[in-house]
Amino acid sequence: MRNLIFLFLLISSFYVSAQKDTTIQLTFVAVYNIPQKSTQPIHLQDFAFYSNDKDSIEIRTLKFYISGIELYNKGASVWKEANSYHLIDASDEKTLSIPLSFPTPLDYTILSFNLGIDSATNTIGVQGGDLDPMRGMYWTWQSGYINFKLEGSSPLCNTRHHAFEFHIGGYHHPYNSLQRISLNVSKDFNTVAYIEIGKLLSVINLTKTNQIMTPGKEAVWIAEQVKSCFYSQADIK
């Protein structure tokens, strides 16, 4: 009899652990401009190149950290991703989609995340995976992660090769450039997060501002502009 009870418990425990989670994909798509309908993502395999009557821009590098992914319902957090650190690299398609698995059923209307790496993680010591310094997103001469990196060229820049380089970081008050971004999403659907690079570049005077490589007021300002360039499908409609 005891053996039967044990067997029953064993089998039922397998059943409980096999209960289905919901998995959605959070995909990042960098676009130049979000027109009303379709969107042309920035492909960095060949230099992404855009032109309008005002400027012609080449984008060479677009990399940024997404961390602390959370789902919210009616203002309350209902799920947090464990070990939530992801390096999104526009030149590496594999990094553009993040699978998120959470228990079913779950009501949520907002998907929220950090653009960048929080202060605690910046000072805890070397980490691996996407946080490994060999991923090229950690300042070597001064401690700290680069939250957002955008490099390219524009004839408006009077720099060598007309290059602009924005390495946006800083985790220490008063130059903490970390931004929290919230997107309206549809429950249980894959989410696309658009980053409208053209909007960012339109608010920067590239003739004056084309090199930001340290923490500071300018880096914080750029980070705030980048935050306003994130949209979900629901936000666009």
Place this chain on the structure above:
Amino acid sequence: MKKLMVLLLVISIATSAYKVTDTIHFIVPKGWPQPEYDFTQNPLTTNKISLGTALFYDPIISRDSTIACATCHSNKTAFAQTDQSFSRGIDNKLGTRNAPALMNLAWNTSFMWDGAVKHLDMQALAPMSNPDEMDESIKHVVSKLQQSKRYPMLFFKAFGDSIITGEHTLKAMSQFMLTLVSYNAKYDSVLRREALFTQQENNGYRLFRANCASCHREPLFTNNQFENNGLPVDTSLHDNGRMRITQDSANYLQFKVPTLRNIQVSYPYMHDGRFVRLQQVLNHYTNGIVRSKTLSKQLQQRIVLSNCEKEEIIAFLATLTDKNYLNNLQFAYPKNILH
């Protein structure tokens, strides 16, 4: 069934015992504060320390494999470089700051003269990527190590993984640097009541405590703070110290208070190596201080010392030389690995 259980028990004890002998407990000298470094993130093991020792002495870390950490940080002189104010890096390029002595790093709250680096694990990245020092990226270092004959096996022994990463490379280097603990100078023996100061050294100790110890606090002989100690600005360098990192004018001309342990052997002194002899240092503190808005609070009052008193302080500072540390073969070139 019983026999199988016993066998499993013996095997599990045996394997766990093996693990235990590989780990190393970091010893905090008696009376010292707890270290700042979080060992739970990177527990010491003999294999990781060996690997870190090899990496410290191996010039493969530099772009053209000519410069190792040990090139500027020499174990015989407390890991300082004594024959030059600024070290020569790759392509014979000259740096702009003096290579500091290395010891007791587990207690540091920041690294570099201006505190640019906040964690020991990340410190090696700075000289590694500096174009005047090693001019190399961690990504490329990892790829060179992966392609080498010896390192994949060393990384496997240390981390259980022969695929080399930046994380493991830096953690191994940290482990070697964490073992560099200097706590056996004559001063330490005196405090443990195993030896006595001479009359001169004792006088020097009293003077030291009255005039110097507020910044050079025992037992580490640094308070880990940034101070402006009144050095006149070198107009060929215009090095404004910590302000370069914080962009805060309150940090103008502030540099990290270095330890005075092994100070006798780790000249030249100050962030730019401008003083070669301790006599010059003391003369600066009594006669050379330049007052400015950011001058250290500890130096607002004039320091008055006779020549005899200066000799006594210097005699005391000599008791901070730790011969065990300077001659420790565990910190020396690892012939068994880098043959």
